[in-house]
Amino acid sequence: PDSDSDGRRLRGRVECGRLAVGDTLLLSPANRSARLSALLDPASGEPKTGAAAGEAVELVLETPIPVPPGQLASHADTPPVETDVFRAKLLWAGIRPFAAGGRYGARLRGVEHPVTVQSIERIVSTPDFAEQHDLSAVAGDIVECVLRVPELVALDPFERCPPTGWLSLYDGEEAVAAGSIGME
Numbered sequence: 001p002d003s004d005s006d007g008r009r010l011r012g013r014v015e016c017g018r019l020a021v022g023d024t025l026l027l028s029p030a031n032r033s034a035r036l037s038a039l040l041d042p043a044s045g046e047p048k049t050g051a052a053a054g055e056a057v058e059l060v061l062e063t064p065i066p067v068p069p070g071q072l073a074s075h076a077d078t079p080p081v082e083t084d085v086f087r088a089k090l091l092w093a094g095i096r097p098f099a100a101g102g103r104y105g106a107r108l109r110g111v112e113h114p115v116t117v118q119s120i121e122r123i124v125s126t127p128d129f130a131e132q133h134d135l136s137a138v139a140g141d142i143v144e145c146v147l148r149v150p151e152l153v154a155l156d157p158f159e160r161c162p163p164t165g166w167l168s169l170y171d172g173e174e175a176v177a178a179g180s181i182g183m184e
Contacts, residue, residue, distance in 0.1 A: 007064035011042055012073065013056050016161035020050040025059070027071040028154035029082045034061040070111035072154040072164060080154040080164070085118060087182040088167060089144050091126075092137045094176030098145075099136035104177075105170040106147065113153060115169070118146040143177075157183045 019025075019039060026033045038060035039048040051057045059073075072080050092098045099117065106115040122144040123132040137143045158165030158180035169177040 007066050008061050010059040010061065010067060010073070011057070012059070014051045014053050015163040016053050016156070017075070017078075018050055018052050019057065019059075024076045025061075025073050026076045026079050027065065027067060027073055028080050029152040030066075030068060030071055032065045033076055034063050034065050036060070037062040070109065070113075070153065072109065072156070080156050081183050082152050082154050083183070084150070084152055085146060085148045086155055087121075087144070087184060088147050088179050089142065089182060090169065090177040090179035092141045092143050092177050093139050094169075094171055094174070095139065096171070097136035097138055098141070098143055098177070105172075106149070107168045107170065108153060108155070108181075109164055112170070113149045113151070115147045115149050118148045120145045143179075155181050155183070157181055 019036065021036055021039055023036045024033055025036055036059055039051055040046065040058040040060065041048055042056050042058045048057070074080055098120070100119050102117040104115050104117075105112045120135065120137070120143060123134060123137045124130070124142040125132055126140045126142060132141065156164040165181045167179065167181055168175055
């Protein structure tokens with residue numbers, strides 16, 4: 001979510017589940033919570049009693065809280081995973097080979113984070129779907145890997161919430177991979 005200057009109003013989109021006035025929301029990885037005192041339609045400003053996945057909303061919090069970029073709002077009883085290491089299944093499209101130790105930018109919900117490829121667990125060639133035994137992937141390969149970020153990030157596994165369980169990798173300004181986040 002994006003916030004206003006006083007931290008009481010947040011604008012965003014409900015990606016999974018439902019929201020209702022009175023819910024307690026948790027912002028992660030900041031670990032700050034607040035009660036939802038009102039829900040507004042962002043276009044008209046009209047009050048709403050609830051919102052479902054796919055709806056844009058303006059949230060009015062009972063108490064102001066700072067909202068740094070990259071926060072994921074959730075119900076307090078179903079928080080996202082906070083981690084600095086996670087699994088990803090990617091379709092590699094980069095020109096240079098994808099290998100352990102590689103450094104990229106990962107976009108998670110619109111915020112870029114530096115990532116390092118900690119390990120490659122499996123590579124599947126897309127022309128014949130044969131498992132590769134090389135230590136690096138080439139364009140068109142499907143790669144199952146472990147990525148590491150230097151700070152805690154809040155993530156939802158793709159199976160739990162596809163819109164927030166997705167990432168893109170960049171090499172400089174060039175998009176080189178896209179795929180799903182897993183925590184298995």
